[in-house]
Amino acid sequence: MTTDIVILAAGQGSRMKSSLPKVLHAVAGKPMVKHVLDQARHIDEAKLHVVIGHGAELLEKALSEEQLMFVLQEEQLGTGHAVAQALPNVDPEGITLILYGDVPLTRSETMQQLVSIAAQGNLGLLTVHLQNPSGYGRIIRNQDNHVVAIVEQKDASDEQLKVTEVNTGIMAVPTGLLLAWLPELSSNNAQGEYYLTDIIAMAADQGVFIETQHPGCEQEVQGVNNRVQLAELERWYQLQQAQTLMLDGATLADPARVDVRGKVTVAGDVVIDVNVVFEGNVVLERGVIIEPNCIIKNSVIGENTRIKANTMIEDADIGSDCDVGPFARIRPGTQLATGAKVGNFVETKKAIIGEGSKINHLSYVGDAIIGKNTNIGAGTITCNYDGVNKSLTQIGDQVFIGSNSALVAPVKIGSGATVGAGSTITKEVAESQLAVARVKQTNLSNWQRPVKKS
Incomplete structure (x- = not known):
């Protein structure tokens, strides 16, 4: 009927x-x-x-x-x-x-x-x-x-x-x-x-x-006729979501300060601190720890991974035993393999980061594939956009990228290679090579420093 x-x-x-x-x-x-x-x-x-x-x-x-x-x-x-x-x-x-x-x-x-x-x-x-x-x-x-x-x-x-x-x-x-x-x-x-x-x-x-x-x-x-009633219904609804999370095996530091705007699936022994917002479909595997003030949207967080404070994760797949944040922004298409680390003030987008690799601080890695046990130094960026098109940066296993480097895509850096700090890399670096691409330093004696005009 x-x-x-x-x-x-x-x-x-x-x-x-x-x-x-x-x-x-x-x-x-x-x-x-x-x-x-x-x-x-x-x-x-x-x-x-x-x-x-x-x-x-x-x-x-x-x-x-x-x-x-x-x-x-x-x-x-x-x-x-x-x-x-x-x-x-x-x-x-x-x-x-x-x-x-x-x-x-x-x-x-x-x-x-x-x-x-x-x-x-x-x-x-x-x-x-x-x-x-x-x-x-x-x-x-x-x-x-x-x-x-x-x-x-x-x-x-x-x-x-x-x-x-x-x-x-x-x-x-x-x-x-x-x-x-x-x-x-x-x-x-x-x-x-x-x-x-x-x-x-x-x-x-x-x-x-x-x-x-x-x-x-x-x-x-309960119907809604004004914003006061809307807020009352919101808080009641969120408390029900918090209670469901706790019954499913999550510890909430404060059930009144977690917002679920979608569906969250948790395994046991998950810890969620205050002011965390979940949007869309989120999966938290066993042992995940979410520190305060994080936003997680349409993502999977693997076992025993720690998401540190003030981190935003969207449309990403975070593997087990990873360390993310604080103040990291993980944008859509990011995949972290087991044991990967993305540190403070790092932004990733469409980045596949291999097992044990680290991007510890102050870097942007977009449209990139990074192998195992590679270290990306502070201030490194992948220059993935030429004003019209996006291009790929490929970095092999056990690579060391020195601080403040710019990797101009499309570019490939072979396994075991080293890039000296401050380099701008525009050409392929073969396996185990050292690449240094920066202006030669010049020191001038008897140089007159400018003085303020009277």
Whole structure:
């Protein structure tokens, strides 16, 4: 049976005080609406519809690579009106699941429970009990404890306002029933809008059973209306990620000061210090130590490797027993073999660095292949760019590159070779040769040092 998933994302979000549509504000580095889409895709035979309005062009651009259908709500006349805009594109024999682009952390398991209820011909409604239900529509039940209506706060009586079970807005409905009910909605209420919640009373009047489900926790259905709520949800989400890392075998110096903006896989005995940010897919093998203030993105860090403070690693493969940093920048395409060392203020890019080789300080190595047990002296650069094209530098095993050398690519330096400090190398250096390429030193006696003019 087809499930049409309608995600409401047309609101302006004026309380965010932003030119960016509310649903594009990020939790854990990903737009809220993307969180919703990623979870919704776990539902079998799902077709995704995103209702857009304010900032429609920005949303279409941000989600241009997603497999979904955009539905334009030109006037924002309420949630019932928003869902109605998507109805011409849904399967009348299927199920419609209604989600919200500013409620980012609803789990796919919760969604599936509602879909399963609707598949039996019932209405699946997600509700939650709150200590402070202010602002939410109240769930009204009869003497048999069956749901018979939802009353929005502005329309609720004093007695109804005492109810602590509230509506999350998330529901699954047999589409045929939704097609019959939405045209019957009225805007005769305090907001002058077409409330989707009014279909609950219609269902009850027609004998359709309304089965409620509850989320695993309150934050799973927490919506975002301003930046304070966004920050609160971010910190809660990050704490869950930190707890997962610790349960998987990582020691965190402070669980409140680690951010996961993607997925981190850890083996046992990993140590992560404070203010570390992970982005994309990161793998930390057994025994890895991450010192403070590091950023690691889409990378694999091998066993017993130490990443020292203030290091940034992106799209790299770091082998076992390596030593990286502090203040190193490892750019995309870098590969470090076992025991390699990249020290302070070193930048690498598309560099393959062999087993036991060292680039200890203040160097740039880009578009290079370096063999085993080679030492790159301080201040060395591979001149890989001629203003138009990038070229390769090849350095063999057990090479010694003296400090402050410039290797002008394309160039090859054979195994066992030595390059004298301060050299500019433009030609191939054969195995075991010494290359010295620098201006001859001249010392002048009786030289008059300039003096300041009076």
